[in-house]
Amino acid sequence: MAILKVARIGHPVLRCPAEPLPREEIAAPATQRLIDDMLETMAEYDGVGLAGPQVHVSRRLVVYGVAANRRYPDAPAIPLTVLVNPRITPVGDEREDDMEGCLSIPELRGTVPRWARLEVEALGRNGEPLRYPAEGFHARILQHEVDHLDGKVYRAAALRSQTRGLSVRDGRSGARSVRARSACPRRFPAVGS
Numbered sequence: 001m002a003i004l005k006v007a008r009i010g011h012p013v014l015r016c017p018a019e020p021l022p023r024e025e026i027a028a029p030a031t032q033r034l035i036d037d038m039l040e041t042m043a044e045y046d047g048v049g050l051a052g053p054q055v056h057v058s059r060r061l062v063v064y065g066v067a068a069n070r071r072y073p074d075a076p077a078i079p080l081t082v083l084v085n086p087r088i089t090p091v092g093d094e095r096e097d098d099m100e101g102c103l104s105i106p107e108l109r110g111t112v113p114r115w116a117r118l119e120v121e122a123l124g125r126n127g128e129p130l131r132y133p134a135e136g137f138h139a140r141i142l143q144h145e146v147d148h149l150d151g152k153v154y155r156a157a158a159l160r161s162q163t164r165g166l167s168v169r170d171g172r173s174g175a176r177s178v179r180a181r182s183a184c185p186r187r188f189p190a191v192g193s
């Protein structure tokens with residue numbers, strides 16, 4: 001296992017929509033090693049979530065979980081979870097404001113409105129289908145990490161919410177529209193390269 005370098009705000013990999021991870025690549029040793037390294041990296045920096053682009057891998061892969069956490073001392077415990085190609089769909093229309101931070105923007109916290117409840121669909125680290133509800137801080141983490149997969153960082157989300165509200169999700173998939181960014185390379189390196 002290894003501690004990975006975390007991309008900081010300003011790096012283009014954080015601004016580019018990540019590509020799905022093909023199901024057949026999940027079991028590959030390089031992918032499994034990456035997942036282990038992401039879990040270790042998240043623990044090393046006291047994170048509660050980490051997305052592929054944050055470790056310079058532009059794939060739709062997220063790890064998250066909360067044990068006793070110095071950065072979020074009041075957060076509820078959430079088991080360590082690995083999500084491949086997660087999709088989130090808001091349930092109801094309640095939103096909550098709360099503080100959040102990001103390992104890619106050290107030393108900064110901001111209030112971000114998030115859906116209070118959502119449904120998650122994803123594959124797990126063994127390719128197994130996952131589907132479950134999440135609420136509160138758990139739902140907040142998921143929205144933050146899926147934003148990373150969509151090339152968004154929470155500061156931008158906070159600004160957007162002040163000016164024109166959260167962007168509209170499509171009810172079928174929960175996916176938000178993503179603007180193509182001309183600065184994005186056609187492909188970032190594949191997992192393990």
Ligand code: NI
Nearest residue numbers: 101102103104
């Ligand atoms: Ni983040």
